[in-house]
Every structure is written in C-alpha cells, then in structure tokens.
Amino acid sequence: MNWKSELYRKAKQIAESYRSKNSVRGVAIGGSVARGTVWKHSDLELLLFVDAYDPAFDYFNVIDGLGVEIIQIGVPNVQAWIDRHAEDGGIRDALKFPIQAYQCRIVHDPDGLISAFKAIYDRSLFDDRIKTIKQEEALARADERYDIAESLLEQGRGNSALAALRLAVNELMLAFYWQHGILPRSQNRTVYLLKRHTPKLGSPDLYVLFTKVFGVTDHPARMKLELLAAKNDVFDVTKAAWGRNVPEFLEKACDGQLKWGHGSSILYVYKWCLHTIHFSELAQGLYDRPEFAERHPDLAVFLGFDRTDAAQVSTWAEDYSRLRSELG
Numbered sequence: 107m108n109w110k111s112e113l114y115r116k117a118k119q120i121a122e123s124y125r126s127k128n129s130v131r132g133v134a135i136g137g138s139v140a141r142g143t144v145w146k147h148s149d150l151e152l153l154l155f156v157d158a159y160d161p162a163f164d165y166f167n168v169i170d171g172l173g174v175e176i177i178q179i180g181v182p183n184v185q186a187w188i189d190r191h192a193e194d195g196g197i198r199d200a201l202k203f204p205i206q207a208y209q210c211r212i213v214h215d216p217d218g219l220i221s222a223f224k225a226i227y228d229r230s231l232f233d234d235r236i237k238t239i240k241q242e243e244a245l246a247r248a249d250e251r252y253d254i255a256e257s258l259l260e261q262g263r264g265n266s267a268l269a270a271l272r273l274a275v276n277e278l279m280l281a282f283y284w285q286h287g288i289l290p291r292s293q294n295r296t297v298y299l300l301k302r303h304t305p306k307l308g309s310p311d312l313y314v315l316f317t318k319v320f321g322v323t324d325h326p327a328r329m330k331l332e333l334l335a336a337k338n339d340v341f342d343v344t345k346a347a348w349g350r351n352v353p354e355f356l357e358k359a360c361d362g363q364l365k366w367g368h369g370s371s372i373l374y375v376y377k378w379c380l381h382t383i384h385f386s387e388l389a390q391g392l393y394d395r396p397e398f399a400e401r402h403p404d405l406a407v408f409l410g411f412d413r414t415d416a417a418q419v420s421t422w423a424e425d426y427s428r429l430r431s432e433l434g
Contacts, residue, residue: 109146114139116172117150118213124152125214129160131181133214134224136206138291147294147366149173149359151206155220157181166348166355173359177204184223191226200230201239208289232287241284245433248277252430254389255423264416265393268319269381269409271423275319276378278426281433282312293378294360297322297370309432315425320377321410322370329373330364336408337362340376347383377409 107115117139124133137151138144149172154163156178167174187199208231212220230236251274258267279300283290286307292299297317304313317323333340341353356362356379361372384392392398399406406412 110144113144113146113148113172116170120150120169120172120174121152121213124154127154129156129158129162130214131155131157131217132212132220134207134210134212134220136177136204136208136210137175140211141209143291145292145295147359147361148292149175151175151177153204153207153210154178155181155184164349164351166351168351168354168358171358173355175206177206179203179207181219184219188219188222188226197226197230197233197236198239200227200233200236201243203227205231205289231289237284237287241281241434244277244281244284245430248274248281248430251277251385252423252426255419257389258391258394259416259420259423261391262416263391263394264414264419265406265409265411266388266391267416267423268411268414268419269384269393270388271419271426272319272377273381273385275316275426278430278433279312279316282307282309285433293371293375294366295368295371296374298368309429311425312429315422315429317370319422320374321414322373326364326369330369332404332408333364333373333376335404336402339402339405340380340408343383344379380405380409 117135121133121135124130132155134140134153134155135150136153138148139150150169152174154160154176158180159178163176163178165176167176183199183202187202190196190199207224207227209228210220210224212224215221251270255267255270255274258264258270279296280290282304286303288303297313300313300316304310322329341356344352344356356376360375361368364372366372381388393406393409393411399411
C-alpha cells in the first residue's frame with residue numbers, strides 16, 4: 107500500500123472510531139484529507155458535531171502515528187444557520203465555522219445535519235462577500251499587531267516588537283490568500299506555498315518579508331541546532347497553554363527533527379505557536395525583560411533575539427506598511 111492510500115485508510119479508521127462516542131452527533135473528515143490534497147505528512151482534521159463542547163476531546167492528538175486535530179462544531183449553531191438560510195438565504199454565518207469544514211467528507215451523519223450544513227457551507231465560503239470579510243478581518247488583526255509592534259519600538263523593546271510584527275505579517279499573508287480566493291492550508295508547508303503563490307500573484311515581496319521577519323533564512327544546520335536546543339522550553343510553553351498532547355503533536359506531526367524537507371516552514375510554525383501563546387503579554391514587553399533570556403537562553407536564541415536589533419525590526423515594519431497598503 108502506498109503512503110497516500112495508507113494515510114486515507116488511517117484517517118477513515120480513526121474517524122469511524124468516533125461514531126459511537128456518547129456526545130458525538132456526527133463525524134466528518136476535514137482539511138486536506140477530505141479535499142484530496144494531501145502530502146506525505148498531512149495530518150487529519152477531524153470534525154465532531156456535538157451538542158455542547160466536550161472537554162474530553164483534546165484538540166491536538168497523535169493516533170496510530172498520525173497527527174489528529176479534533177475540531178468540535180456545535181450542533182445548535184449548525185441547525186440555527188440551516189434554519190436561517192432556509193428563511194432568507196443568508197450566508198454570513200459561514201464566518202462562524204472553521205475553514206477545515208470546507209468540502210468535508212462525511213463519515214457519520216444519522217440525522218442528515220452535516221449533509222445540509224455542507225451543502226450551504228461549500229457554496230458560501232468563497233462567495234465574494236465572505237472572502238471580503240475574511241480579508242478585512244485578517245487585515246484588522248494585522249493592524250492591531252502592527253500597532254503593538256510600533257508602540258514597542260518606541261519604547262525600545264525590540265524583541266517583543268519583532269514578535270508582534272511576525273504575527274502581523276502572518277495575518278497579512280492570510281489577507282493575501284483571501285484576497286486571491288486561496289484557502290489557507292498546511293502550516294507545515296507555509297513557506298513553500300507562499301513562495302509558490304506570491305510571484306504568480308504579483309507579491310514576491312511578501313514572501314521575502316515573511317521569511318526575513320520569521321528568521322528562517324539562516325543556515326539550515328544552525329537553525330536546526332537552535333530548535334533542538336530550545337525544544338524543551340517550547341514544549342513546556344505549548345503544553346501549559348494548549349494541552350498535554352501538544353509536545354507529542356509538535357514532535358511527530360510538525361517534524362520536530364526537521365527531516366521532511368520543509369525546515370523553514372516548521373521553524374515558522376514553532377515560532378508562530380510561541381508568539382500566539384504569548385500575544386497577550388507582548389504589549390508589556392515580555393521578551394525584553396532580562397529574566398526571560400536568563401531563564402530561557404536557548405529559547406531567546408531560537409527566536410532570533412540575539413541577532414535582530416530594533417533598527418532591523420523598524421526597517422521590516424516599514425516594509426510591512428508598504429505591503430499592507432497594497433492589500434487595501
């Protein structure tokens with residue numbers, strides 16, 4: 107059996123195992139596995155339709171060697187949209203549901219709820235009205251993070267400013283994708299996909315800025331050593347914030363040994379995770395406090411704080427402003 111057939115077999119088997127869970131009303135496979143756009147290391151985005159959120163289901167999992175993200179979707183919200191859509195044809199509620207549900211593959215749907223939801227959602231997500239709102243929302247998040255970065259630069263807190271700017275550029279990438287009707291996907295190949303799309307769509311500078319800001323342009327061997335040295339710190343932070351299974355998920359489903367040939371993207375994922383977790387503390391200059399580097403010296407190096415000064419961050423912020431103006 108080739109790798110693709112084995113991946114689909116595992117995904118179906120795992121999804122089937124959730125049919126009989128007491129709180130589950132329906133099961134579907136989402137993401138790239140559902141759409142048939144997998145690569146060798148795709149994970150499974152499993153959609154569980156539930157009456158109410160069930161804390162028994164961890165979001166991040168590794169099952170039978172496969173990374174599995176369990177996404178719970180509330181049945182009351184789904185039913186409410188189906189009913190409203192039947193009355194007025196409205197599609198705005200598509201914004202309330204995860205994009206992983208797009209073109210999902212139904213596994214268990216005894217009440218026909220998922221089928222009805224899928225028919226509406228698949229037509230709605232790339233409607234021009236929804237795409238425009240998605241772009242506007244991403245730009246609003248980008249602006250918020252950029253404003254934090256600018257404020258931190260004024261305070262002389264370059265490390266935290268760099269982290270905020272990274273998050274701003276990430277949102278700018280998402281806005282770019284929605285502007286062009288491209289479904290954001292595969293974080294483990296973010297850099298590869300951005301490099302492929304931006305020249306064709308007239309925005310090569312976005313790729314250049316993204317890779318520079320996230321510090322994934324250094325020598326691969328050096329970057330790998332820095333990640334390996336900082337990994338325990340990364341695991342401690344992510345486990346505390348996102349749950350007990352995150353370290354195993356990052357190690358096995360996000361190429362913790364950098365062996366898959368997409369090292370730049372994996373390094374981006376690890377940095378993005380950390381900055382996202384620390385977002386609420388960035389405005390207070392978390393990464394510029396002396397105790398941060400004292401307690402986490404390897405993490406500070408991995409995040410590039412030893413070789414990126416405020417002047418460089420300021421230059422990148424100017425590049426961001428120019429690219430931001432091109433996106434509306």
